[in-house]
Amino acid sequence: MKTTRHKRSVTIRSVSVYRRLFLLLLPLMVVISSITATEGHAAVINGSFESATGNNPDDWTEFGNAYSESDPNAQDGSRSAKLFQNFTGAPNLTGAFQDQAVTVGQNYTLSGYLRNGDGAGGDYLQADNEAFLKIQWLNGSYVEVGAYEYAPYNGGGIDSSTAQDDQWIYNTLTQTAPAGAVYGRVTLIHNYKGSDYLGGSSWFDSVTFEAEGGGGPAGAAPEPGTAALILVAGIGLFGRHRGSLKRLINSLS
Numbered sequence: 001m002k003t004t005r006h007k008r009s010v011t012i013r014s015v016s017v018y019r020r021l022f023l024l025l026l027p028l029m030v031v032i033s034s035i036t037a038t039e040g041h042a043a044v045i046n047g048s049f050e051s052a053t054g055n056n057p058d059d060w061t062e063f064g065n066a067y068s069e070s071d072p073n074a075q076d077g078s079r080s081a082k083l084f085q086n087f088t089g090a091p092n093l094t095g096a097f098q099d100q101a102v103t104v105g106q107n108y109t110l111s112g113y114l115r116n117g118d119g120a121g122g123d124y125l126q127a128d129n130e131a132f133l134k135i136q137w138l139n140g141s142y143v144e145v146g147a148y149e150y151a152p153y154n155g156g157g158i159d160s161s162t163a164q165d166d167q168w169i170y171n172t173l174t175q176t177a178p179a180g181a182v183y184g185r186v187t188l189i190h191n192y193k194g195s196d197y198l199g200g201s202s203w204f205d206s207v208t209f210e211a212e213g214g215g216g217p218a219g220a221a222p223e224p225g226t227a228a229l230i231l232v233a234g235i236g237l238f239g240r241h242r243g244s245l246k247r248l249i250n251s252l253s
């Protein structure tokens with residue numbers, strides 16, 4: 001009987017200790033979860049196209065002929081995205097996209113490097129064919145609420161007349177997430193529109209999508225200053241329970 005009572009007493013004491021430990025650690029858990037939750041929304045994933053299954057770039061959805069290929073002249077790493085026409089007659093589009101959570105009213109910058117030519121003097125864009133970056137704003141049901149194409153006619157992108165052959169050209173465009181936007185669809189476009197059916201490919205590398213100020217898309221990791229403030233607040237909350245913590249440690253010893 002004595003042993004049973006002792007066991008029960010130990011069990012009740014353990015439950016009490018765990019409960020108190022949980023309450024003491026709660027502020028810290030809140031701090032950690034708030035940081036990890038926001039880190040869940042990273043900027044473009046695999047924006048350098050280094051990760052691929054075969055030639056299919058991971059984390060991107062493709063349409064037409066869009067591939068991740070080994071590229072000795074990659075802007076970053078050893079692979080880049082190569083896009084070219086569908087061979088179904090002009091016009092047709094090839095592309096790759098991925099969606100990132102955004103906040104209405106926040107400015108976002110889409111950037112990346114585009115190249116005309118395979119880096120060795122071949123496969124140049126012909127006629128009116130062009131390649132560019134595009135942001136498409138979507139609501140929670142993935143219906144478009146706005147779009148912006150940084151095509152050559154908007155001063156960016158590449159085509160047969162504006163591109164520096166075999167050179168990586170940096171493109172960047174900043175837009176504000178419009179009312180209703182829940183996602184920013186980061187899109188790479190190869191527009192095959194030459195009426196004379198002349199081809200050519202386009203290459204993309206180092207694509208990024210960031211909230212203005214470097215914070216990344218909505219809910220991205222907080223700025224170091226913000227993270228530090230949250231941590232200080234968490235430590236402060238924890239500090240308020242220092243006496244309780246001391247008593248808990250004493251009760252455990």
Ligand SMILES: [Ca+2]
Pocket residue numbers: 048049050074075076077078079080205206
């Ligand atoms: Ca790369």
Ligand SMILES: [Ca+2]
Pocket residue numbers: 056057058059060061062
């Ligand atoms: Ca893919």
